[in-house]
Amino acid sequence: MKVSIIGCTHAGTFSAMNILKEHPDWEVSVFERNDNLSFLSCGIALWVSDRVSDPNKMFYSSPEDLSQLGAHMYMGHDVTDINFDNKKLNVTNLTTGEKFEQEYDKLVITTGSAPIxxxxxxxxxxxxxxxxxxxxxxxxxxxxxxxxxxxxxxxxxxxxxxxxxxxxxxxxxxxxxxxxxxxxxxxxxxxxxxxxxxxxxxxxxxxxxxxxxxxxxxxxxxxxxxxxxxxxxxxxxxCVGFKPNTDMFKDNFETLDNGALIVDKYMHTSKPDVFSAGDAASVHYNPTNNNQYIPLATNSVRQGILVGKNIEKDVVPYIGTQSSSAVELFGRTYAASGLTAVHANILNKKVDSITYEDNYRPEFMLTTEKVTINLIWDPETREILGGALTSMYDVSQSANLISLAIQKKVTIDELAMVDFLFQPNFDKPINYVSAAAIAASEK
CATH class of the missing domain: 3.50.50.60 (FAD/NAD(P)-binding domain)
Incomplete structure (x- = not known):
């Protein structure tokens, strides 16, 4: 089986690794315009401001790593045209100018995004x-x-x-x-x-x-x-955002309004034998139960893994995303998952919300910090649809908890009674996430 992968940042890298893991005897060719792959661009600001130990560690893979797995690497090569009917790629070597055709049985489009x-x-x-x-x-x-x-x-x-x-x-x-x-x-x-x-x-x-x-x-x-x-x-x-890098071929597919290729839960596009993942593709957004464009490395990695799992037959479905994310600014953590009240209003989705504030651990400790939590839920089903936290204390992992709650359709009443640990170093007898859910339930 011949597989061609176009583009190799996160989705392309994980597609290649997992296809070869599942099918080590397949012929996998990777085409990438740049001379590097797997760059974690989320670390740019940290590197610029002297908070990265070694910039080379911002790459988790390399062309050599994929070659050792069995991939045929075409770095510095640009795919200039795709004949989907005959399953052929037109490729240009950006260094020598050489042009050639490449046949494929399965095609993976992981061309990523471009800055707006x-x-x-x-x-x-x-x-x-x-x-x-x-x-x-x-x-x-x-x-x-x-x-x-x-x-x-x-x-x-x-x-x-x-x-x-x-x-x-x-x-x-x-x-x-x-x-x-x-x-x-x-x-x-x-x-x-x-x-x-x-x-x-x-x-x-x-x-x-x-x-x-x-x-x-x-x-x-x-x-x-x-x-x-x-x-x-x-x-x-x-730094005004990104758009899917699909202009060359998007007219051949079902897409979102911005050109992102719509994929199903097994990463199939609307064309047979063509898969897509990462910033070139749509994601299923669980809080609204529809396809959206959310260019996050986490989504790219998971979708890339699924391409490898499903390239031969449909075996592992995509469970969707909550668009979980976090950032630290001036020592303060901001972390979120799912809908905000403003976003829900833009989508005309009826939600209820609450803001809860408390110290994250008991006041008898020598130090503590205030935590602010926004919790969003469906007023009819009471299922959690979103949550956000900010504090000078590291509350980032609580956003992961809320992400799981959204994914598993946990209600505010259930979250209020989850068996969270209590230890004065870490929280109060009622954990701050539970406390927010209790306040939501009472509202």
Whole structure:
């Protein structure tokens, strides 16, 4: 059996590893434009701000690793056309210019995502950077010691973390977003306001509800002009999100509105013998029970594993995602899973919600920290649909608990009575997650 994999970041890497694990005698060919694979781009801000021990450890695999497993690696090769009827790829060697055809029996499209780069005047300036891949990371790391100021555009996880990183390095930092709040797509306003206050307390200038309309390269600086103000810094970094890298072939498939390939629970696309996974594909979002685009490495890894499991026959179904995520900003943890109240409102989904606050462990301890929890549930079934936490204490794993609760359709009443441990070092006699669920049940 001949399998061709197009693209090899997370989904492609795990597809290749698991196909070869399940079928070591198959001929697996991997085509990747870059000279590297498996780069954990979520670590870019951490590396830029000197919190990574060794950047080489931001790669968990390599072309050599996959070759040792039996894959035929075509690094620095671009697939320029796909003939789905005849099952052939047109491939170009980006180093030599050589062109050739490759036949396949099964095709795996894991072309990932590309950063959204709006058509804004001046955006092609050498002082405007992206924050997506290894090359971007090296550029940002290289110029970090040389700059005194930076403007970060986009206040989602990546932009917020990069702005925090520049601030910790002592750079004059500005964070801009067209949405009204920091982390607006991940958290409700009460938690966004906490993050915004921390940014302000650390000297970061915020430009929320501001849309960038142009850039002006001044030679030694760049001016960012919004619909409300102007900002000038040594560099600007675009972090406004990602889109599926499927433009070349998306018209051949059933897709979401943004071009993400719709896949079923076994990772099949709408074309026979063509699979997809990761940022090029849709995911089944459990809180709303439909297909959505959620480009997270965790989703890519799990879907890649499933490609390997199901490449020959359907054996392991996808159980969906809650879009669980977390970030640390200025020592404070933000963690979430599932819907926010704002997102539910946008989707016209009826939910109920509560905010609960308490110290995470008893007040007789020498120290403790306040935990704020938002819990979202279906008012009819009482099933949990979302939750978010923030604290100076590490509450990240509690988001994983809420993720499992959403996936298993746990009700607020059941979560209130879960057998959580009690030990004064870690929590109170009623764990803070249970306490939030009790408050929700009483409401």
């Amino acid at each position: 780069v709006p058509n804004i005047p001046g955006i092609d300036s050498d002082r405007v950077f992206l924050c997506k891949n290894w090359e971007n990371a090296k550029e940002l790391k290289d110029n970090a010691p040389k700059i005194k100021s930076a403007i970060v555009i986009g206040a989602g996880y990546i932009g917020a973390e990069l702005a925090e990183g520049y601030s910790t390095l002592g750079k004059e930092t500005t964070l801009i977003d067209a949405l009204p709040n920091v982390l607006a797509k991940n958290f409700d306003e009460n938690m966004s306001k906490i993050a915004e206050q921390d940014f302000k307390d650390h000297g970061v200038k915020l430009g929320m509800s501001e849309k960038v309309v142009s850039f002006e390269d001044n030679g030694d600086s760049v001016k960012v002009i919004t619909d409300k103000s102007e900002y000038t810094a040594d560099i600007a970094v675009m």
